[in-house]
Amino acid sequence: MTSISRRGFGGLFGASALGLAMPSLAFGAVPKVVVIGGGAGGATAARYIAKDSKGAIDVTLVEASKRYYTCFFSNLYLGGFRDYDSIGHGYDQLAANHRVNVVHEWASSVDNAGKMVKLASGGTLSYDKLVLSPGISLKYDSVPGYSPALQSRMPHAWTSGTQVQLLQNQVMNMRKGGVFVMVPPPNPYRCPPGPYERVSMIAHLLKQHNPTAKIIILDPKAKFSKQGLFMAGWEKHYSGMVEWIDPETHGGIKSINGDTMEFVTDLDTFKADAASVVPAQRAGSIAMAAGVTDGDWAPIIPATMASKADPNIYVLGDASVASSMPKSGFSANSQAKVAANAIRGELTGSRVYDPRFANTCWSLIATNDGVKVGANYKAGSEKIDVVDKFVSQGGESADLRKTTYEESVGWYNGITSDMFS
Amino acid sequence: MGKVNLRGHIVGLVSLRALAIASAFGVMSGAVAQADLADQIAKADLGYGEYLAGECVTCHRKSGTGIPQINGIEAETFVTIMQAYRSKDLDNKVMQMMAGRLDDEQIISLAAYFSSLPE
Ligand SMILES: Cc1cc2nc3c(=O)[nH]c(=O)nc-3n(C[C@H](O)[C@H](O)[C@H](O)COP(=O)(O)OP(=O)(O)OC[C@H]3O[C@@H](n4cnc5c(N)ncnc54)[C@H](O)[C@@H]3O)c2cc1C
Numbered sequence: 001m002t003s004i005s006r007r008g009f010g011g012l013f014g015a016s017a018l019g020l021a022m023p024s025l026a027f028g029a030v031p032k033v034v035v036i037g038g039g040a041g042g043a044t045a046a047r048y049i050a051k052d053s054k055g056a057i058d059v060t061l062v063e064a065s066k067r068y069y070t071c072f073f074s075n076l077y078l079g080g081f082r083d084y085d086s087i088g089h090g091y092d093q094l095a096a097n098h099r100v101n102v103v104h105e106w107a108s109s110v111d112n113a114g115k116m117v118k119l120a121s122g123g124t125l126s127y128d129k130l131v132l133s134p135g136i137s138l139k140y141d142s143v144p145g146y147s148p149a150l151q152s153r154m155p156h157a158w159t160s161g162t163q164v165q166l167l168q169n170q171v172m173n174m175r176k177g178g179v180f181v182m183v184p185p186p187n188p189y190r191c192p193p194g195p196y197e198r199v200s201m202i203a204h205l206l207k208q209h210n211p212t213a214k215i216i217i218l219d220p221k222a223k224f225s226k227q228g229l230f231m232a233g234w235e236k237h238y239s240g241m242v243e244w245i246d247p248e249t250h251g252g253i254k255s256i257n258g259d260t261m262e263f264v265t266d267l268d269t270f271k272a273d274a275a276s277v278v279p280a281q282r283a284g285s286i287a288m289a290a291g292v293t294d295g296d297w298a299p300i301i302p303a304t305m306a307s308k309a310d311p312n313i314y315v316l317g318d319a320s321v322a323s324s325m326p327k328s329g330f331s332a333n334s335q336a337k338v339a340a341n342a343i344r345g346e347l348t349g350s351r352v353y354d355p356r357f358a359n360t361c362w363s364l365i366a367t368n369d370g371v372k373v374g375a376n377y378k379a380g381s382e383k384i385d386v387v388d389k390f391v392s393q394g395g396e397s398a399d400l401r402k403t404t405y406e407e408s409v410g411w412y413n414g415i416t417s418d419m420f421s
Numbered sequence: 422m423g424k425v426n427l428r429g430h431i432v433g434l435v436s437l438r439a440l441a442i443a444s445a446f447g448v449m450s451g452a453v454a455q456a457d458l459a460d461q462i463a464k465a466d467l468g469y470g471e472y473l474a475g476e477c478v479t480c481h482r483k484s485g486t487g488i489p490q491i492n493g494i495e496a497e498t499f500v501t502i503m504q505a506y507r508s509k510d511l512d513n514k515v516m517q518m519m520a521g522r523l524d525d526e527q528i529i530s531l532a533a534y535f536s537s538l539p540e
C-alpha cells in the first residue's frame with residue numbers, strides 16, 4: 001500500500017522537481033526492500049540494509065526454510081569433521097537485532113510493473129527495491145537418466161538440506177571394496193572446487209571404514225579448479241583409491257540406471273555401490289519468473305548488482321552473471337554488501353562508496369591439509385574484473401596447510417555471523 | 422585485560438618484524454611522521470572505514486579460532502600491520518591480497534574504524 005501511494009506522489013512531484021533526494025522521506029513513508037532467499041547473498045543483504053539504514057528502510061526477507069544448512073562445510077560434515085547441527089543457522093537474530101521482517105514462505109512470482117512479490121500462500125509484498133538471491137535450480141536432465149526421482153538413490157547434495165546426510169549414510173553402507181561414482185557438473189556451477197573436495201572427504205571416510213573401496217569421477221570437464229592440488233593430495237593421502245576420468249576418455253555419460261546403479265559411457269559401464277550426481281545448473285526459479293534472466297543466469301550491472309533487465313531488481317550470488325567471480329558463498333556475501341550500499345544510496349540518499357568484491361574458496365583434502373584460491377575484483381563497465389589473485393602451491397609445508405585449514409574454520413564463523421548475527 | 426591479551430597476540434604474531442617493517446616504512450619512525458599519522462587517523466572518515474570493513478568481517482569476527490579478531494587494535498599498530506601485508510613483508514596470501522589494493526587513506530580509515538570498536 002505504502003509503495004503505491006509513494007508512486008503516486010513520485011508521479012506528481014518527482015524527486016527532482018522538489019529538489020529532494022527522496023520523496024518517500026519527504027512524505028514520511030519508509031521505503032521498502034524485499035529480499036528473496038535467505039542464503040549467503042540474501043541474508044547478508046537483508047542484514048546490511050537493515051543494520052546500516054537504522055530503521056530508514058523497511059526490510060522483509062522471504063525464505064522458504066526455517067533453518068539454513070550451509071552448503072559450505074557440508075563436505076566437512078560428510079568427512080566427519082563437523083556435525084550436522086553445526087552447519088545449521090536460524091533467522092531469529094536478524095529479526096531481533098536488526099528488525100528484519102522474516103517471512104518463511106515460498107515466493108512464486110514477481111509483478112515487475114506493480115513492484116509486488118506474490119507468495120505461494122497467496123499473500124503479496126510490495127517493494128521499492130527487490131533483491132533476488134535464490135541460489136540455483138538443477139537441470140536434472142543434463143545427465144541422461146537422472147531425475148528428481150533418482151535423487152535419493154544418487155544424491156546431488158548440491159542445495160541446502162538433508163541430501164548430504166543421505167549421501168553420508170550411503171557411503172558408510174557401501175559394501176567392502178565397493179565403488180563410489182561421482183559425477184561433477186559442467187561449467188558454470190556453484191562452488192567450482194566443491195565436487196573435488198567432496199571426493200576428498202568421501203575418500204577420507206572410506207580410508208577409515210572401507211579402505212579397499214574405490215572412487216571413480218566421471219567428469220564432463222577436461223579440467224577443474226585446483227586440479228593439481230587435488231590430484232597431488234589424492235595421491236598423497238588416498239593413493240590408488242581415486243580415479244578421475246576426463247570426458248575425452250569416457251566419451252560422455254550416455255545413460256544412468258537407478259535400479260542397477262549403472263553409468264553407461266563409451267569407455268565402459270560403471271556399476272556403483274553408491275553415487276553422487278550433480279547435474280548442470282541455472283538460476284533459482286524466481287529469477288526466471290521475475291524475467292531477469294538471459295538464458296540460465298541473470299546479467300547484472302557490476303557497480304551495483306542491479307539487474308540489466310529491471311532497475312528495481314538486484315540479483316546476487318549464484319543466480320547472477322558475475323563473470324570471473326566464482327559462484328560461492330563468499331562471492332555472494334561480497335556482492336550483497338555492494339548491493340546494500342547501492343540500494344541504501346538510492347532509497348535514502350546515503351553516501352555510496354566504491355564497489356569492491358572479493359572471494360576465497362578453501363578446500364579440505366585430508367585432516368589438516370587445507371588449500372585455498374582467492375581473488376579480489378572491481379566493477380568494470382560490463383564485467384566484474386579481477387584485480388589480484390592467489391592460489392595455494394604444490395609442496396607447501398604441513399604447517400602451512402594446517403594453518404590454511406584453520407583459516408577456513410575462522411572464515412566459516414566469520415561469514416555465518418556476518419549473515420545471521 | 423582484553424587489551425593486554427590482544428597486544429600480546431599481536432606481538433606474538435607479528436612481533437619484532439612488524440616493528441622493523443614499520444621503521445623501514447618510516448611510518449612510525451620519527452616523531453613528525455607519527456604525529457602526522459595520528460593526525461590523519463583523527464581526521465579519517467569513519468563511515469568509509471565501516472564500509473571498507475565489510476570486506477574484512479567476512480573473515481574477522483569478534484572472537485573465534487583460525488583468524489585473529491581485529492577489533493580494538495590500536496590505530497597506528499593497525500596501519501603498520503596493514504602496510505606490512507601490503508608490501509608482502511608479512512606473509513599471508515589472503516591478507517597480502519586484501520591489503521594489496523588498499524591505499525593509505527583506506528588503511529587509515531580502516532584503522533580509525535576498527536580501533537574505535539570494543540574488543
Ligand atoms: C558442496 C558445496 C560446498 C561449498 N563450499 C563452499 C565454500 O567452501 N565456500 C564458499 O564460499 N561457497 C561454497 N559453496 C557455494 C555456496 O554454498 C553458494 O555459492 C552460496 O550458498 C550461494 O549463495 P546464494 O545466496 O546465491 O544462494 P543460497 O545460499 O543457496 O540461498 C538461496 C536461498 O533462497 C531460498 N529460496 C530460493 N528460492 C526461493 C523462493 N522462491 N522463495 C523463498 N525462498 C527461496 C532457498 O531456500 C535458499 O535458502 C559450496 C557449495 C556446495 C554445494
